[in-house]
Amino acid sequence: MQNRRRVSPEDLRSRWWLNNPDHPGTTALCIERFLNYGITLEELTSGRPIIGIAQSGSDLTPCNRHHLDLVKRVKDGIRARGGVPFEFPIHPIYENARRPTAALDRNLAYLGLVEILHGYPLDGVVLTTGCDKTTPACLMAAATVNISAIVLSGGPMLNGWRGAERVGSGTIIWELRKRLAAGDIDYPTFLSRAADSAPSIGHCNTMGTASTMNSLAEVLGMSLPGSAMIPAPYKERAMVAYQTGQRCVDMVWEDIRPLDILTRPAFENAIVMCSALGGSSNAPIHINAVARHAGVELDNDDWQSLGHDIPLLANVMPAGAYLGEEFHRAGGIPAVVHELLGAGKLHGDVPTVNGRSLAENTQGCQTRDDDVILRYDRPLVHQAGFINLRGNLFESALMKTSVISTDFRERFLSNPEDPDAFEGTVVVFDGSEDYHARIDDPALNITPSTILVMRGAGPVGHPGGAEVVNMQPPEALIRQGIEALPCLGDGRQSGTSGSPSILNASPEAAVGGGLGLLETGDRIRIDLRRGEAKALVADEEWARRQAAQAERGGYIYPAHQTPWQEIQRRLVEPLDKGMTLAPATRYRDVARR
Numbered sequence: 161m162q163n164r165r166r167v168s169p170e171d172l173r174s175r176w177w178l179n180n181p182d183h184p185g186t187t188a189l190c191i192e193r194f195l196n197y198g199i200t201l202e203e204l205t206s207g208r209p210i211i212g213i214a215q216s217g218s219d220l221t222p223c224n225r226h227h228l229d230l231v232k233r234v235k236d237g238i239r240a241r242g243g244v245p246f247e248f249p250i251h252p253i254y255e256n257a258r259r260p261t262a263a264l265d266r267n268l269a270y271l272g273l274v275e276i277l278h279g280y281p282l283d284g285v286v287l288t289t290g291c292d293k294t295t296p297a298c299l300m301a302a303a304t305v306n307i308s309a310i311v312l313s314g315g316p317m318l319n320g321w322r323g324a325e326r327v328g329s330g331t332i333i334w335e336l337r338k339r340l341a342a343g344d345i346d347y348p349t350f351l352s353r354a355a356d357s358a359p360s361i362g363h364c365n366t367m368g369t370a371s372t373m374n375s376l377a378e379v380l381g382m383s384l385p386g387s388a389m390i391p392a393p394y395k396e397r398a399m400v401a402y403q404t405g406q407r408c409v410d411m412v413w414e415d416i417r418p419l420d421i422l423t424r425p426a427f428e429n430a431i432v433m434c435s436a437l438g439g440s441s442n443a444p445i446h447i448n449a450v451a452r453h454a455g456v457e458l459d460n461d462d463w464q465s466l467g468h469d470i471p472l473l474a475n476v477m478p479a480g481a482y483l484g485e486e487f488h489r490a491g492g493i494p495a496v497v498h499e500l501l502g503a504g505k506l507h508g509d510v511p512t513v514n515g516r517s518l519a520e521n522t523q524g525c526q527t528r529d530d531d532v533i534l535r536y537d538r539p540l541v542h543q544a545g546f547i548n549l550r551g552n553l554f555e556s557a558l559m560k561t562s563v564i565s566t567d568f569r570e571r572f573l574s575n576p577e578d579p580d581a582f583e584g585t586v587v588v589f590d591g592s593e594d595y596h597a598r599i600d601d602p603a604l605n606i607t608p609s610t611i612l613v614m615r616g617a618g619p620v621g622h623p624g625g626a627e628v629v630n631m632q633p634p635e636a637l638i639r640q641g642i643e644a645l646p647c648l649g650d651g652r653q654s655g656t657s658g659s660p661s662i663l664n665a666s667p668e669a670a671v672g673g674g675l676g677l678l679e680t681g682d683r684i685r686i687d688l689r690r691g692e693a694k695a696l697v698a699d700e701e702w703a704r705r706q707a708a709q710a711e712r713g714g715y716i717y718p719a720h721q722t723p724w725q726e727i728q729r730r731l732v733e734p735l736d737k738g739m740t741l742a743p744a745t746r747y748r749d750v751a752r753r
């Protein structure tokens with residue numbers, strides 16, 4: 161990033177609030193209350209950059225809670241470079257506890273953070289991230305406000321172990337649920353074995369949404385190289401917290417801002433990287449959202465065209481065998497970038513927060529363990545990205561083909577004439593409660609060739625979009641050894657789940673999408689090569705159902721429970737558009753005076 165202008169102390173944005181002789185009254189009223197806890201006039205008025213620290217850790221966000229300690233090192237770093245740190249909370253988001261879903265809070269945290277960054281005397285901001293939605297919320301706000309911003313991941317937990325066996329966050333729970341359903345283990349054993357996956361502070365140690373989004377933040381250029389996947393308790397985590405604080409001050413003087421970094425080539429890199437990591441199926445939603453806030457065109461066709469053919473290089477659960485600690489030791493994100501750059505798959509010249517390019521940052525960063533971070537020409541899976549499907553059921557839905565198991569392939573993709581297509585009879589559920597109430601009902605006649613459909617689970621139907629599309633087969637089938645059926649739905653799926661579901665169908669049933677017209681007993685056809693998913697229902701019958709639904713007033717979904725649910729439902733855009741708020745993407749670079 162050459163020829164940057166050097167910002168002078170007179171140009172600091174914070175000066176308007178803190179040292180503004182044209183508005184003495186406003187200045188005095190603003191600074192006097194900061195003084196009352198011991199900040200000196202000299203610190204506030206001598207032209208030091210004021211650096212916000214967006215604190216995402218709290219007792220309600222346990223995955224990020226250690227940021228409450230790490231922030232001390234961030235502040236040390238800020239002060240060491242002559243800045244003044246101001247820590248403030250952002251809306252808590254804990255993926256696994258928030259009801260009805262943590263996704264409802266991504267846009268709420270985004271809105272709150274935009275207002276804080278816009279409305280207070282801040283020249284730069286350190287964004288503390290970790291649990292799934294905390295990272296996109298911060299990146300989206302950084303793009304909208306466009307003051308100097310740098311991401312500090314909290315890092316994954318240490319590996320979980322049971323004896324000599326690795327136990328990965330989330331992934332173990334999907335497995336244990338099947339064991340519980342099959343009657344192999346009881347409930348206390350289920351809980352105690354699930355707890356094995358969480359041995360320390362930090363976020364999920366698998367390549368779920370948290371590790372994916374923090375890794376992609378690094379590849380986008382928004383965090384220091386090599387920082388995303390340092391396990392939370394490692395000493396390097398606190399060291400990089402210090403360096404992040406230092407760097408944020410430098411970024412203010414160098415006038416490096418998010419919109420300098422969040423460019424189309426950077427997003428293309430994120431898509432490629434997501435495939436190589438076997439990243440979460442939530443990543444397209446969040447990355448498309450950040451791109452929209454940054455004013456960059458990006459859609460699910462880009463995910464397929466740029467990402468589908470990229471091989472899986474990270475041997476990390478749920479797609480692989482290892483966890484965050486091995487991944488970090490093998491070289492972490494810089495080693496994967498190094499492989500992808502060597503294969504010509506990334507834009508190496510994109511700028512990053514440290515003022516150097518992605519290629520400069522990863523020079524000589526070969527994998528240190530090619531069983532964990534594989535060589536490009538010897539990958540774990542050859543095509544690890546998503547396929548974007550469309551048809552009369554939806555305009556866009558994604559399928560992660562890298563997690564299709566041999567068993568699944570044999571049962572559904574074994575027609576030699578047409579190896580990429582399958583057909584099945586559907587059983588339709590309206591939301592997760594309906595699924596739980598009825599899945600074991602023998603009258604549904606679910607067989608090993610049934611396709612399970614979940615609707616009413618999108619951002620409007622289940623405000624925020626539920627992670628419920630990966631549905632477990634009925635207990636009776638599990639006992640027969642059928643552990644997975646194809647699933648399709650307008651909701652999301654946990655990033656720690658390895659199910660080959662068809663997800664994020666947009667538009668969703670609740671806003672008139674075709675899934676709302678499907679009926680149990682219909683046949684559907686999925687063609688992965690053509691990118692099609694179609695209900696095999698005659699046009700006249702489809703039109704009849706459309707008219708009947710219109711007469712009922714559209715697809716019926718549960719009432720709002722809170723004011724924010726109502727507001728978000730009115731404004732939210734479909735999952736393929738990033739689930740952003742319709743008016744919000746019109747605002748960009750709002751900190752400029």
Ligand code: FES
Binds near residue numbers: 223290329370
């Ligand atoms: Fe918070 Fe996975 S639940 S990171």
Ligand code: MG
Binds near residue numbers: 255369
């Ligand atoms: Mg999740």
